[in-house]
Amino acid sequence: MDEPLSLIFISTLLANNFVLAMFLGLCPFLGVSGRLNTAFPMGLATMFVMLVASLCAYGLNLLLDYFHLEFLRLISYIVVIASSVQLVEMVLKKFSPALFRALGIFLPLITTNCAILAVALFQTARDYSFAQSLVFALGAGGGFMLALVLMASLRERLQLANVPTLVQGTALSLILAGLLSLTFMGFAGMGSLE
Amino acid sequence: MSLPNKNDEGITFDTFMEGVWRQNPVFVMVLGMCPVMAVTVSAINGISMGIATTFVLVSSCLLVSLIRHLVPKEVRIATYIVIIATFVTLVDYFIQALSLALYEALGAFIQLIVVNCIILGRAEAHASKNPPLKAVVNALGMGVGFTIGLFALGGVREILGAGKLFGVTLFGDQFQPWVVMVLPPGGFFVLGGWLLLFALFRGKPATEGGHTHG
Numbered sequence: 001m002d003e004p005l006s007l008i009f010i011s012t013l014l015a016n017n018f019v020l021a022m023f024l025g026l027c028p029f030l031g032v033s034g035r036l037n038t039a040f041p042m043g044l045a046t047m048f049v050m051l052v053a054s055l056c057a058y059g060l061n062l063l064l065d066y067f068h069l070e071f072l073r074l075i076s077y078i079v080v081i082a083s084s085v086q087l088v089e090m091v092l093k094k095f096s097p098a099l100f101r102a103l104g105i106f107l108p109l110i111t112t113n114c115a116i117l118a119v120a121l122f123q124t125a126r127d128y129s130f131a132q133s134l135v136f137a138l139g140a141g142g143g144f145m146l147a148l149v150l151m152a153s154l155r156e157r158l159q160l161a162n163v164p165t166l167v168q169g170t171a172l173s174l175i176l177a178g179l180l181s182l183t184f185m186g187f188a189g190m191g192s193l194e
Numbered sequence: 195m196s197l198p199n200k201n202d203e204g205i206t207f208d209t210f211m212e213g214v215w216r217q218n219p220v221f222v223m224v225l226g227m228c229p230v231m232a233v234t235v236s237a238i239n240g241i242s243m244g245i246a247t248t249f250v251l252v253s254s255c256l257l258v259s260l261i262r263h264l265v266p267k268e269v270r271i272a273t274y275i276v277i278i279a280t281f282v283t284l285v286d287y288f289i290q291a292l293s294l295a296l297y298e299a300l301g302a303f304i305q306l307i308v309v310n311c312i313i314l315g316r317a318e319a320h321a322s323k324n325p326p327l328k329a330v331v332n333a334l335g336m337g338v339g340f341t342i343g344l345f346a347l348g349g350v351r352e353i354l355g356a357g358k359l360f361g362v363t364l365f366g367d368q369f370q371p372w373v374v375m376v377l378p379p380g381g382f383f384v385l386g387g388w389l390l391l392f393a394l395f396r397g398k399p400a401t402e403g404g405h406t407h408g
Contacts, residue, residue: 021378026227027311074286074305075279082272111275112309114228121302170224171389178382185377 005135008128012139014187018115019147020180025115028106029148030173038102039152040145045088045103047141049110050119052084053077054137057120058130077120078111085111115144150180205328213336219312220343220385221392226312229303230344231381237360239299240348241341246289246304248337250281251313255321255333262322274317275308282308312340350384351375 018024025046032042060076089107093100100107110116119140123133154176163172208216219225229247234240257277265273286304290297297304307313316336321329352358355375357365374380 023228023232023378023381024306026231027225030224030227071283071287074283074308075276078275078279078308079272082275108271109311111271112311112314114306114309117306117309118302121305125302166393167390169389169393171386171393174382174386174389178379178386181379181382182374185379 003132005131008132009135009139009142010190012136013143013146014184015190017143017147017184017187018118018140019144020177020184022118024118025113025144028109028113029144029151029177030170032103032106033148033151033155033173036149036152036156038099039148041099042103042106043141043145043148045092045107046110046113046116046144047138049081049084049088049113050116050137050141050144051134052087053081053116053120054123054133056080056084057123058128058133061124073124074121077117081116081120082111115140147180151177154180205331209328209331210335213332213334213339214342215339217336218339218343219336220340220347221388223312224389225315226310226340227385228306229310230347231378231385233300233303234344234348234351234381235355235376236352236358237345237348239296240344242289242296243300243303244337244341244344246285246300247307247310247312247340248334250278250285250307251316251337251340252330252333253281254278254313255316255329256326258317258321259324259326259329270322271314271318274314274322278313278317279308312336346388347381347384350388351380354384355380 012018016022019026019029028042028046033039057077057080060080061073064070064073064076085108088110089100092103092107119137123136128136151173155173158172158176213219217223220230226247229243233243254274254277258274261273282305285307289300289304316333320332324332349359352360353364354372355377357363357369357371372380375384
């Protein structure tokens with residue numbers, strides 16, 4: 001694979017946005033997007049874990065390939081991700097207890113955020129080089145944060161709107177996400193990897 | 195993700211039906227959304243994904259339930275994840291051998307079953323507290339409920355977006371496929387539509403028990 005770094009970045013950030021075009025990381029996307037001031041740090045934390053996971057996965061993959069242990073890939077990736085989430089959790093608990101409480105259950109759940117495992121799996125499947133992997137993780141994390149922040153802003157505005165009670169809740173969030181996703185399809189012309 | 199969990203003894207019909215209807219993972223709990231949206235461009239993809247997930251769910255819950263007294267509380271989540279990942283690797287290789295076309299259609303989402311919240315949620319909330327048989331029955335119910343949800347989504351999207359069901363053309367030549375339904379936005383719209391439909395029948399918005407608002 002020899003895609004230029006800029007194409008990888010733009011494509012994962014916009015055209016192939018992880019949340020809105022590839023349906024990855026929907027649980028936190030729907031769960032934490034209620035308020036902007038939790039959505040933003042959540043996006044940052046996820047982005048950081050993505051970067052760490054991508055780095056570790058790259059090294060790990062070299063090792064697994066060397067020993068011909070490809071069938072252990074999934075297990076080792078998930079263990080690496082789980083440990084880096086633990087790390088973020090400890091750092092956050094120490095330096096910002098308020099934020100730690102605000103994120104609550106969704107912090108440990110970053111482990112089961114499929115976007116992160118997907119970053120590791122895709123970069124392996126596409127044979128990315130070290131630099132490409134890093135840019136890919138950065139684009140994916142940025143895209144996740146972008147979607148999360150956009151959605152949170154929309155939902156904050158929506159709180160002031162007069163919506164029929166029946167439609168409120170998850171159904172409305174999904175329709176909203178659908179509209180956002182429709183908008184992001186407009187970026188398809190800017191460069192797509194697939 | 196803490197679900198209401200009653201530690202009553204025997205296995206009742208409700209142990210099974212809980213996952214199929216009352217706590218349906220797709221329509222009531224809104225869990226494991228990523229595969230739900232991503233693979234349901236056709237009914238058959240939805241069902242295959244449902245069956246693969248059910249297999250992982252049932253086998254992981256069985257194993258978790260069997261070793262529930264042996265695992266220290268501190269490392270239980272890590273243990274569960276490793277167990278789940280093992281079964282997913284199995285399914286991954288199995289589907290690859292069974293049908294390469296299906297394997298390519300489902301793509302990375304087979305491996306991503308590992309991080310499907312339903313499985314970890316069931317392992318933690320039910321299987322780790324109940325005897326093996328009960329855990330398996332409950333997991334089977336959840337799996338069936340998940341498969342029904344995937345089929346409901348995949349069926350609607352395939353009919354609207356391609357004018358087909360299971361690859362069989364349903365309408366005449368005049369039918370203009372509603373292409374957006376098989377594209378990403380369609381997944382959000384169809385699931386949103388289903389939730390609205392359920393809300394209409396129950397007469398209240400679909401937030402109760404919803405993990406997304408927890």
